[in-house]
Amino acid sequence: MRKLINIPKDIVNEVIDGIVAANKDILQRIGDFTIIARKDVPIKNKVAIVTGGGSGHEPLFSEYVGEGMADASANGQIFASPSGAIILEAIKAAEAGKGTLLVYNNYAGDVLNFEMAMEMARDEGMVVEQVVLNDDIASGTKDKRGNRRGTTATPIILKIAGAASKTGMDINSLKNLAQKAIDNSRSLGVSLSSCTLPETGMATFTLEEGKMEFGMGLHGEAGIKKVDIMTADDTTKIILDMLIEDLPFSKGDEVIVLVNGYGSTTKMEMYIITRKIHLYLAEKGISIYSTEVGEFCTSQEMAGISITLVKLDNELKKYYDMPCEAPGFKKF
């Protein structure tokens, strides 16, 4: 294992302290909990937005806490959901009387724990709603979107929900807006190498040299097809064809494109992919409103990229355009 760490069991705590140290003007840790919140929580006259999930995917989720994005993130151990108790504390820290919207990815552990926290918070009289991301088209068929995992659409959904909450939107409208953004989001990735779990130093899976796998999950979950490594252009075309067919995206649509690196893929490669996305979507008559390129949701040192497309309408565009300032996502 080639990782600069200390004692494995301290990883999550140390990452949280590091993120807060680097952003001490805008972020704080809540007590000893594995929670990062905006420094100014609770923020009056807005629905609180709480996100979270397993650690090890940085910048997901904590770097998306900030003005115009999430109010707090509840973080679990590496690749494991935070407990209901931690999520409840995050809700309590962020809640300002207008309710809380939970925004998280569709994984068994996350669903169990977030739903339990939601019930506990409701028992204490708080208003809590949730939306669950399921943008990964590789993890379930079109007619069973409920089985699909959430992946790299997270910053876009938090961006739109965060902006809307800042305008004072009520919780039900906010939930509907976030759900619309989720319904319009599709992602698919390709992996070129495995990643190792920092606690054990073991690879989560093996991928032979010279092979790549479409649709592999963020934790090494089996993908949809394994092939010999292809060129960036051919890879991009395959991913886009599958994304376009799935929603479907049509001629005349306007989209946000997000190109995500899984951990050890270079920006050089990401830009080569980005170039092809622009060429290919132009051919298809789909116009690109905005392009985000970088690491948004990593899987340790896994090599590979994912592409996310989010179809916009005027309402989504309006909230996407508003400024935000989170360490991992800024718009001015």
Place this chain on the structure above:
Amino acid sequence: MGKNLFLEDFEKIIIGINKTIQENRILLCQLDSVIGDGDHGMTMAKGFDSVMEKIEKTPPENISDLLKTAGNAIIVTIGGVAGPIFGTLFSELGRTISSDTESVDIKILSLMFSASLARIMKLGGARPGDKTMVDAFYPAVKSLEDSAAIGISIKEALRRMTEAAREGADSTKDMISSKGKSSYSGERSLGYQDAGANTVYFIMKAIYEEIE
């Protein structure tokens, strides 16, 4: 030991389970480290620390409360999938009976465990053969149901239940994980036992030993 289990029996059972989990936490971590992240034993031990803390602070006054308190302590303390699943194992046992249930015979015990199994399978979506705790819990509960139907002693029923859980946990060695975090290792999971299934076996073993 008569035919029924009372609050003090369940108190002994919880204490016994805690002791067994604490003693076997390293072993459970070792099982988990091959196909998981190696923290299962520590996580379960942490969960039971909080169970003991909770029931020592405010001793529950009936069997239902005791089991619900234990389950909820695990649910809120442990994250991942293990917390909700193992917490539900206990809280659902408690939820199946009312707070005025003073003692439990084998028939009621069997109903409690059947409800717990059903709830866990619904919650986690795992079926027998998925290489999860269900592979130990399912045969254990089925064994208890059989014992209740033929009306043997609680002690003998718990012995058979423990044996069924052990065989179930052993059988996970030949399965490929398809649920939970260990499913991330796919075929690499073949040849190794599931840690959660072993935890079920340790829980059953502790119950049997306390009643014996």
